Amino acid sequence: MTAHVIADEAEALTVAAALAAEFRAEAGRRDAERRLPLRELDRLSASGLLAVTVPAEHGGADVSALTLAEIFRLLASADSSIAQIPQSHFVYVNVIRRQGTPEQRKFFFAELLAGRRFGNAQSEAGTRHVQDIRTRLTARPDGSYVLDGVKHYSTGTLFADWIPVLARTEDEALHVAYVPRDAPGVTVVDDWDGLGQRTTASGTVRLDAVSVPADRVLPHHLTFEGPQLHGAVAELLHAAIDAGIAGAALAEAAEFVRTKSRPWFESGVETAAEDPLLIQRFGELALDTRASEALLREAARAVDAAQAHLTDDSAAEASIAVAAAKVGAARAAVEVASALFEVSGTRSARNALNLHRYWRDARTHTLHDPARWKIQHIGRYVLNGTRPPRHGLL
Incomplete structure (x- = not known):
């Protein structure tokens, strides 16, 4: 390529x-x-x-x-x-x-x-929690490794050239092994059946005695031993996706009301777009969407500032800003995608129009990690000055 x-x-x-x-x-x-x-x-x-x-x-x-x-x-x-x-x-x-x-x-x-793509093999099913990684990298005498495990929610791996795999070595230290998609022992199963984000191919990856050279393994545990922006950057991109869904749903709703909706008979207006109650609701939805975009930009600037001068304090500021952006964008995406039907009327619920894809996508994507914990970390930081923890989800 x-x-x-x-x-x-x-x-x-x-x-x-x-x-x-x-x-x-x-x-x-x-x-x-x-x-x-x-x-x-x-x-x-x-x-x-x-x-x-x-x-x-x-x-x-x-x-x-x-x-x-x-x-x-x-x-x-x-x-x-x-x-x-x-x-x-x-x-x-x-x-x-x-x-x-x-x-x-x-x-x-x-x-x-050259255009190569990375997938991911991170999450595992049936473990105690998302950080309970049981996939194993077993060292060989020559310094190479054998990789064994099963991963779920492996978004994009079906389309990838390389699969970064989260795994632990014998001392429980977390590493990333970069494995070719077509390596012997790697099986990618297209079994994702989520109600939304339907074409992400977020299926299963099976790793059966996969041989990994030493120079394809990186010590990811070191990422979290000092100030870091790993989680902030990851969550910033998730926030951007939610903000994008909110903006798209708002634009779709406005187009539908302008071109396909009828006015409610009590409104006394000629077109749905002139209905003062609809105008009010669109103003509210626009505020939610614009706020999510503004929080996203603010968070991104905080990440850039921290990258230029990385300290415990700047990393904390960036993580909290990203947490706020993620909460705001998630709320906006779900709210606006749902309100699309409220403002557009019965006709918009026709399955053939597939307007429900915005809500399905928003509801599915915002489940990635709970907003309630981000709000907890924001509150602790504002009230008590408690820096957020160092992990890959904040």
């Missing part, structure tokens, strides 16, 4: 907007038919967007968190499944940036610039 190399942030945003317009056209049909977006992901790879966080010294644009968040918001406004697929991709690019050796960085950054 060959890929364009994006030069700077302005080009990255231009490319993202163009791809969003392209992906929007068939988004509803892809969802209705559960048509997996392989062609669209190939376009995404070829565009160069998947390499925009490669450091400049390795030939990448090294875009800011502000630009990366906007790229995700634009893509999600067109098709939130397509936007979610590369979320883990960028998370595991960050692991390489922080924990990779010079040789590992050189190799993987070249892969990214």
Whole structure:
């Protein structure tokens, strides 16, 4: 595969907007038919967007968190499944940036610039909680490893070239093994059947005695031993997806009311768009959407500021700002996607229109991790100055 190399942030945003317009056209049909977006992901790879966080010294644009968040918001406004697929991709690019050796960085950054895609194999079912990782990396005498385990919710792995796998070594230290999608012993099962985000292919990965060279394993446990933005960047991208869904649902509702809705007979107006009660409701929904976008930008700027001067305090500020953005965007996405039917009327509930995909996508994506715990951390920080914990979900 060959890929364009994006030069700077302005080009990255231009490319993202163009791809969003392209992906929007068939988004509803892809969802209705559960048509997996392989062609669209190939376009995404070829565009160069998947390499925009490669450091400049390795030939990448090294875009800011502000630009990366906007790229995700634009893509999600067109098709939130397509936007979610590369979320883990960028998370595991960050692991390489922080924990990779010079040789590992050189190799993987070249892969990214060539358009290669990272999937993910993180979550496991049947364990005590999301941080209870039981997949094992067993060391061999020659320094290589054997990888065994089963992963679920492996978004994007069906389409990936490389699968970053969270696993523990014999001393329980957390590592990431980067495994080729077609490596012997790797099985990717397309068994995702969620009510929303239907084309993310968030299925199962089985790892049966997979051989992993030593230079494909990174010490992820070191990420959390000092100030870090791993979780903040990951959650920022999730917030951007939710903000994109909210904006798309609001635009869809406005278009429907302008072109297809009838006015309520008591309103005394000629068109639904002139109904003062509908106007009021659209104003409320617009406030929710604009607030989610503003919180997203504020959080991204906080991440950029912390990356420039990383300390315990700056990392905490960034994590709290991202937590606020994620809560705000999740609320907006669910509320606006639900209100789409409230303002559009009975006709909008026709299954053939598939307008419910916005609510299904919002409701599914916002389940990724609970907003209630983010609010707890925000409250503790504001009231008592308690810094948020160092983990990959905040």
